[in-house]
Amino acid sequence: VEGRIIMADTDQITVNTTALADGILVRPTGDIDLSCSPALRQHLAAAQLDKPRRLVIDLSEVPYMDSSGIATLLEAMQIARRNGTRLVLCGLREKVRSIIEITRLDSVFTIAADPSAASTA
């Protein structure tokens, strides 16, 4: 993974954005709940401004996510579909995987094990 890194801090989360060969990797760090999902939403929207071919969202540093985070991912997916961007989630931790399964979105999102696998998913 190479490219420029943009870091943005909010009170609760940090979001790193890295350029990939064919797209963008976004890596949030911290719990994603109602208090900070708007910040993630902004970063995901910004990452899609140039309509990348691939958007990888690495959730390996997200221990917890609630339905506001799920809504944020669904919004990103809607934008990606309009733009023809391939959106891939990777690095899901136990609680994040659990809420995605509870909401039955595990068959809606493309999910890879890690950024490397996401680059070819």
Next chain:
Amino acid sequence: MMKRDPDLKLELTSHPKFLAAARTMIGHAAQRIGFSPLQAGQVSLAVDEALCNIINHGYQRRTDGRIWLSLWELEDTREKADRGRPNEVEAAGRPGLMIVIEDLARQVDPSLIRSRDLDDIRPGGLGVHIIREVMDSVTYERREQQGMRLTMVKHLRPREGNDAAAAPGACEPGCCGSGEADGHSHQRAAGGPSPAAANPGTGRPGPSEAPKLPAAGPPGAGHPGVPGIPGVEIEPGRARVPAGRGVRRRSGGPHHHG
């Protein structure tokens, strides 16, 4: 009748920045009660979703609303009941926990509180589904003067602590005939005390002394974004999950959740 005071109480304002504190507290308590880390995390998630709904829809994103959260540990009193000496507090109850969340936000018809259709893939509207999926019993009702009350019960499962068995979709051995967790999930009516009867001292759960209630607002105002619960029995002012509601296969078959 739940006669005793809650084991844990928290009062917070309707500001999203306090969500992390609330779910951390509940998660730790749930683990101490005996839930596995994954199950405790799911109880925390249910509380988080309930609080988000109050913040977003009840208080309409006002951050100065009051919210009261109470938790009771439910002890296993089935043996006492079997001996003909039912415990006055929790007759024939299964172990677990009960959480009551109350607010002074605008009231809504409990029958209108439901999730969106999960096949309609779009952002939002999943909180109620998550709560009902995670907890064994979920009851919404109007408070007597103002605001809403949500009562949630979750029971410990046999072999609790084994996350493989306690994962979403797992069930108790023998509960579906085969005794194997085949990936489906269950929602049950509470086997413990009736939420309606779960009141410390007064017969009402929650902050009997905490809120200084202003005059009740107009009841029945709409609750946009938290639409109705299909398949619930509606009693005056409340909605209850009937026994056996919500049994579903995780893959294929009809969905019964709101």
